[in-house]
Amino acid sequence: MIRHPHAGEEARRLAEAGTVLLTQVGSGVHGTAGEGQDDRDELGLCLEPAEFVTGLARVRTPGGREIPFEQYELHTAWARPRGLAERSGPGDLDVVVYSARKWARLALAGNPTVLLPLWVPDEEVVRVTDAGRELRENASRFASRAAGRRFLGYLRSQRAAFLGERGRRAAVRARRSGPGYDPKPAMHALRLGVQGLELLLTGRVTLPVPGPDLDALRSVRRGEWARADVEAWLADLEADLAAAAAASPLPESGDRAWVDDWLTRSHRAFWAR
Known part of the structure; x- marks a missing residue:
């Protein structure tokens, strides 16, 4: 039962x-x-x-x-x-x-x-x-700088799993995967950065992820990116998201x-x- x-x-x-x-x-x-x-x-x-x-x-x-x-x-x-x-x-x-x-x-x-x-x-x-x-x-009524910061927090959580820092199982998956990292949380961390940035800049999230970003995310999911390149994109997204959360024209809260x-x-x- x-x-x-x-x-x-x-x-x-x-x-x-x-x-x-x-x-x-x-x-x-x-x-x-x-x-x-x-x-x-x-x-x-x-x-x-x-x-x-x-x-x-x-x-x-x-x-x-x-x-x-x-x-x-x-x-x-x-x-x-x-x-x-x-x-x-x-x-x-x-x-x-x-x-x-x-x-x-x-x-x-x-x-x-x-x-x-x-x-x-x-x-x-x-x-x-x-x-x-x-x-x-009325979806726009939920868009806020606070929401952007939540995307940033979730990005950081997925990054820890991607790096094998969050739990024994995540570390094992990261060691066993072909590219030397766990592709799924890596992709999710990057996706959260892309979507959080769009939210802070436009007040909405486009689904599915549009254009070149989607192709890149799928490629990461397949483990086709070198770990260093994933980490570099993730660092750029994290910095851009933090800056946008501070400067976005959106209201502080919904x-x-x-x-x-x-x-x-x-x-x-x-x-x-």
Whole structure:
């Protein structure tokens, strides 16, 4: 039995009933997926029934505990013999649906993955309601210098994995890989730099990654770049991103007042239905 606290049947029903936006967010939407090498990642947000927002209602976990609802998760890898210990691989599906309130907190804080549903192409949208469309139409309200700094922080985290500095498993992968580094986190670190810089300069992120940058990222993913060249590009992106975060014309933070109003209106309309 899956005993992850966010995988319960009650959480699933609540998420499905209230989902306003669900999209692909993984390598497929960035354009950097390897041929037959990746799982499919989807991320969304849902509105909650009134008793979960204004009252004390909770959901029951597979283990029998009652917890506040914050998100629902589905990972098809968990159906294999080792359950939660199984890592997602090619062909697996990973879905996370946040409560709209939690998603809004993460999005206003600039979480790069949580922001992606605002910008994915229409063909990557799995489900959307009028409330979800309004969010996507107001994506610019989430663009901020704070978000740019979050991209920078995530870049540095992926760089540590690329260099084999973050955990024994990362170090082993880096030693065993052909180019002498782990290509996947190297590509993700560079992608975060490219996208964070675009966000700070234009107020949006283009998906998939456009033009020559995408070709270069795919080449890094295949391990075709020398480690020194990857490190040099990464250093340039990190410096440019730090400078842009300080000089960007974007506001310091997202439009919290608009988001608060959207949450209130959307929940009231959902409850009225």
